[in-house]
Amino acid sequence: MSRAFVKEADGLAAFDELPERLVSPHPNLVTTTGLAQIEAEVARLSRDYAEAQAAGDRAALNAAARDLRYWSARRASAELVPDPAESEEVRFGSRVTILRDDDRRQTYRIVGEDEADPSQGTVSYVSPIARALLGKSVGDTVQVGPGEVEIIAIA
Template sequence: MSRAFVKESEGGEAFEDLPDRPLSPHPNFVTPEGLAHIEAELDRLQEVRAEAQRTGDSAALANATRDLRYWTARRASAQEIDPPANNDEVHFGSTVVLHRSDGKKLTYRIVGEDEADPVKGTISYVSPLAQALMQKRVGDVAQAGHAEVEIVAIK
């Protein structure tokens, strides 16, 4: 019989060995804010794990332990990159204002993988758009999917 159909015991052993979250093969570049986020997440997860231990919540304990392994590894590999000294070219940490060929303006800051949230205006430095923008200057055009974007400002 498949292990998937075997009832687990009441102790919740199914939660003990959650698979690790995958780690990116790319260098873990982070902004100063990204490093602070990692450290805050580690603190938060320590509290979650302690509470799960106190209450005997094995599912929460397993999740917190797995996430602690991930964020501990991310903290250990973090390479903090200071904001660019000048805004002549697009670099890690730059905020770039783009004008799309359909007339829409977009603003993105290029950040580390764990910091990226395009809805909030941040994109990972390994994303195709960020890669297309790197080392470009105001007035340069880059391919963004099926459209072109022109760099109108670098902050």
């Protein structure tokens, strides 16, 4: 069939159906900071939704509603994990300093998926580097990507 005969959404109707944000199949483990970030996002999106509703802005309303559904689901499924009481081995919430083969030192905190931002020094607990480090101790060497890293500090 020619595309000429297919009715496509136009104008405001184009914003009626936004795809849902995918929710991870992994448990939603969060730190105290991560839970606060989720709560702040729900509050912000609730305000955005109310403003879009008052303005009659259907596109903004649909976008806010979709994101609010996502963050509300993340808040409902959040499992708060307290910071580790000890630093003998790498756990969720640990801050780990590693030494790479090229003598670069990097420090990462292992956190939940929604709060991970490697540029800010946080990595998701389901990331390859975090999975390699979890359960290890200072002095252990683990394979990360094409090279090895040594754990030099855990806090």
